[in-house]
Amino acid sequence: xxxxxxxxxxxxxxxxxxxxxxxxxxxxxxxxxxxxxxxxxxxxxxxxxxxxxxxxxxxxxxxxxxxxxxxxxxxxxxxxxxxxxxxxxxxxxxxxxxxxxxxxxxxxxxxxxxxxxxxxxxxxxxxxxxxxxxxxxxxxxxxxxxxxxxxxxxxxxxxxxxxxxxxxxxxxxxxxxxxxxxxxxxxxxxxxxxxxxxxxxxxxxxxxxxxxxxxxxxxxxxxxxxxxxxxxxxx
Numbered sequence: 001x002x003x004x005x006x007x008x009x010x011x012x013x014x015x016x017x018x019x020x021x022x023x024x025x026x027x028x029x030x031x032x033x034x035x036x037x038x039x040x041x042x043x044x045x046x047x048x049x050x051x052x053x054x055x056x057x058x059x060x061x062x063x064x065x066x067x068x069x070x071x072x073x074x075x076x077x078x079x080x081x082x083x084x085x086x087x088x089x090x091x092x093x094x095x096x097x098x099x100x101x102x103x104x105x106x107x108x109x110x111x112x113x114x115x116x117x118x119x120x121x122x123x124x125x126x127x128x129x130x131x132x133x134x135x136x137x138x139x140x141x142x143x144x145x146x147x148x149x150x151x152x153x154x155x156x157x158x159x160x161x162x163x164x165x166x167x168x169x170x171x172x173x174x175x176x177x178x179x180x181x182x183x184x185x186x187x188x189x190x191x192x193x194x195x196x197x198x199x200x201x202x203x204x205x206x207x208x209x210x211x212x213x214x215x216x217x218x219x220x221x222x223x224x225x226x227x228x229x230x231x232x233x234x235x
Contacts, residue, residue, distance in 0.1 A: 002042075002078045002182050003182060003190050005044060006046075006159065006187050006190075007190055007228060009023065009046050009142060010150075010191040012100075019051040019102055020051070020053065021050070022049045022054050022113065023047055023049045023097070024062065024098075026070060026093065026095060027095045028044070028090045029131055029132050030089045039131075043095060047222065047223055048225070049062045058207070059116065063094065094120060094137075096137040098159075099142070100147075109139065113141075114169055114171070124136070139161070141159070142160075151195055194231055201227055201228055202228075208222065209221070209222040
């Protein structure tokens with residue numbers, strides 16, 4: 001998970017402390033070097049969608065805009081020190097969903113998040129041979145208890161990752177050994193700094209974008225969130 005995507009997810013939760021949040025994960029699948037192994041999922045971006053229960057019209061619009069952005073923009077990946085062989089990875093696309101619950105003590109995956117994951121998985125299945133074998137999207141949950149500790153200076157991250165279980169629901173916890181931030185402790189530090197500067201490092205989601213009105217619509221760019229991107233690059 002890139003430092004940028006991680007910071008956006010954390011900021012989205014912190015800036016909406018009394019609401020559920022939802023957003024899109026964007027990245028690519030890398031073919032494994034070992035035959036039969038699971039593909040590596042690289043998450044480069046997070047697109048904040050809403051801070052309320054997601055509705056179908058909102059999701060349909062958000063997914064269409066996110067897909068168009070992926071096709072029309074160059075999205076950078078952390079630790080790409082040399083040119084990637086295009087045959088070794090998929091194109092940049094929607095690869096999952098992230099969410100946080102409204103209540104501090106609620107650390108369960110919500111039905112709405114699981115429904116959205118079903119939609120994302122169905123879309124991925126339709127791509128067929130364009131994806132590496134066994135490639136699956138991922139669901140992130142911001143653990144509110146861990147987020148609280150992180151805000152107080154804790155060194156443990158707040159994200160929990162889930163994959164598909166035997167019932168084809170995204171409730172299978174991904175072991176910590178299989179899930180990592182691209183910059184490790186640096187990514188955690190950047191997210192922590194953004195929390196302290198949350199008033200100046202303003203993040204907008206798609207819901208904010210729609211409610212901003214015609215005059216403010218350019219300033220509330222939910223896809224690029226340039227203020228957050230600039231903060232992560234500078235810090």
